[in-house]
Amino acid sequence: MGTRRVLLIAFAFALLIGVSALAQGPTYGVGRTPTAEEIRALDISIGPTGEELPPGKGTAKEGAQVYRAKGCAGCHGAAGIGGTAPNLKSKDPKNPDVWARGRILPLRAPFATTVWDYINRGMPLNREGR
């Protein structure tokens, strides 16, 4: 505890006098810097701000068309319920308690980006990410 405190004080002091030597370079020099293009190709993470989302827009109506066109209904049911794959709608839609509705991704996910990200990375079965 004492050492940590001394270190903290030393660190604060170093900041005050602006010691640029604190910025560290690589120690081992092992590994390669990926190009911006390589990073773009691999980076499929979508955070809740949506800043990584590709440009695009849509309505619920268009979404329903995509749901049919992409074959989602085949496993999740025509209305998003009762298929062989997990339900996308609640069996008890009037119950306002989100925990009572079970683990249904589009209902419990707190951000639309979570749903978009999952479909993008994990759907459809056996053709993921395509």
Place this chain on the structure above:
Amino acid sequence: MGSKRFNRRELLKSGATLAGGFTLGAAAPALGQEPMTHASPPMIKGDNDGQIAYGDRSKHVKSVRIPHGGRPSPDNFGLTFHVASPLQDSVGVITPSSLHYFATTRGSFLPDIDPREHRFMIHGLVDRPLTFTMEDLKRLPSVTRLHFIECAGNRSSRRAKTVQETHGMTSCAEWTGVLLSTLLKECGLKGGASWFVAEGVEEVKGASSMPIAKAMDDCIVAYGMNGEAVRPQNGFPLRLMVPGFEGIFHTKWLRRIKIVDRYYMNYNDYGHLHEDAKEKDAALSYQIGPKSVITFPSGGQQLPGKGFYEISGLAWSGGGAIKLVEVSTDGGKKWNKAEFKGTPQRMAHARFAYQWNWDGNETELQSRCTDEIGQVQPSRAQIASYWNKPFDETFSVPGLDNSIQPWRIAKDGSVANGNA
């Protein structure tokens, strides 16, 4: 009486009908030990891979993993789901790689990765994004540590019969790799770097958000497991070890870590939103609580008769090393300090034992542990009271289940799940 004794003798001879028959046979000299003979066993010629190139275990050892929770693995699509380790047969603290439990995010095929092609990239809020080959990683300073992994779904239930069913979704191995902190220092963290997202290669590319403090503390980018390459089902060629955190965070087939400034709320993260007992809001859970279980004698096993037994079990915690294990042989009335076999390591299984003379009467065995930060393993009744729920036959532990496991010993020596 005479016929009973004869039956037991038959059981001992047939061995296979008894779980762990070899130990039980040795423990019961009074119950009809076979006369010693010096007959030679059949001899196997050392002429195939099983004896020379990559050693097989004895054909007499039958201990195997089983699909967990009633879901077939592989299923009709060939996807594997959760597979549990045979803890009832375990000795020591290392789970053999072939018996190490594994789980998949939603059912998964097994990525067949050529390690020469595999790349691991760190990017996001860093000064220098870096891509590493497996060769690169093996050049860097390494650590070798014993760590358990446990699936958040590892829970006892009234239906479960054996310790494999109640607790088999945890295992402990010796992991070798590079500390994630070593790699992150090589990249240089930018201000604002507060979370990281780890991603694997499987179909869903499981992605979990974790605090950067954990990355800088003890996470390992592991390529070694029990002295050889990490096994495919455990993430070959590379997996992230996040000591003490739930199994799902230990990202297998690791290909990418993105350093970010907020909780990313990916699919795996969403799965970690739980109802909290005290708050009406969502709660995050990461760390496995203090937990222990007696593996011998345990559900489905058969004690051949009264007399001496070394009770043996495993204890672990996400909070650090196990400091104390206590064993009760009278259903939780009196607690006795157990001994450790070896020194308990941080976030690793610790093997404990307690020497017991069974008087032949019906009783119940329990174990409970305390970790190095003072957390004590709770009973199911205590958990029910925390959640303000009635403790009756309908009770099941919400969230992570680290409850005390009772094993009931019947007069005939049969062992059954005390929660049933």
